Every structure is written in C-alpha cells, then in structure tokens.
Amino acid sequence: MGFDFLGFNFRKYHGKLLIKPSKTSIAAVKGKIRAIIKAGGSLPQDALIRRLNPIIRGWGSYYRHVVSKQVFSDIDHAIWRMTWNWAKRRHPQKGQRWIKDRYFAHRDGRDWVFTDGSDTLFQMASIPIRRHVKIRGQANPYDPDWAAYFRRRYVRQGKPTPYLAHWLST
Structure with missing residues (x-):
C-alpha cells in the first residue's frame, strides 16, 4: 500500500517506488489558498496575487524533487477555479467575457493568466522537476x-x- 511521511506518500507501483505529495498535504495547500481567497474577497487583484504567490512558490519548491508534475497541474486548475469564482463574486452583474477580459490575460503563449498587468499569479506547473x-x-x-x-x-x-x-x- 504505502505510507505518508513529512507530507510525502511513499508507495510501490508495479515494483517501482514512487514518492508523491500526500493527499493530506495537497488538501492542506488547497485549503490554505481557498481561505486566503475567501478572506480577500474585497482585496484588489494585485494584493491577492501577492498573498498567494509565496504559498504557491514555496509549496511547489518543497515538492519539486518528487513525482509531482500532475499534482502541480491539478492544483493550478483548482486555483484557477477559485480565482474565477472570486472574480465572478466581485461582479455579479457583469458577463463572463467582461470578467475574463478584466482579470485574465494572454501571456507567453498561455491564455487565462490571472494578472492585473504588473503582478501575475505564479503557475506551479512551471516549476521544473529536478531529481536529487x-x-x-x-x-x-x-x-x-x-x-x-x-x-x-x-x-x-x-x-x-x-x-x-x-x-x-x-
């Protein structure tokens, strides 16, 4: 089966040991990000981004040495959903196109980048995986x-x- 230790899950898959972020640590970082976004309902976009970036960067750096690329992508998608809901809550009378144009942009070949023009929300999936x-x-x-x-x-x-x-x- 496997075991969790220091936020990592150690488990053999078809005879090969794979170390991944544990489900509890994934849930904890999502909960922390969700709490910041909910508490920052009236914050300006740049202040929200500045509060989220250190958490996203730090968590990703801790798990960058193990099998975590898919986990990073899943967390990025969850963060996108949270920021999209944050933006929709701020402007209940506006349409989706207006909200997308106001809070999200096209940057470096990627669409739906949460940015205010100067500050950009960090993408965890952009962290390179480097084995020890x-x-x-x-x-x-x-x-x-x-x-x-x-x-x-x-x-x-x-x-x-x-x-x-x-x-x-x-």
Missing part, C-alpha cells in the same frame, strides 16, 4: 583529485562553482 542525484561514495570535496567531478556536478545542476572546488583545481 547522489554524490559518489568515495568523492571528497577536499581532495583535489575529485575537483573535476564536483565542478561537472555543479555545472550540471546550474549552480555556481563553490570557492573550495575552484581553489583546489588551480
């Missing part, structure tokens, strides 16, 4: 023989070369 790669067992960052290995590792991860590895290689 273990360091070789014998590798030592203080040994000059391993400096090339660590330099390649940092370049592959898109990180700047740390001072120590740079110093050992010269």
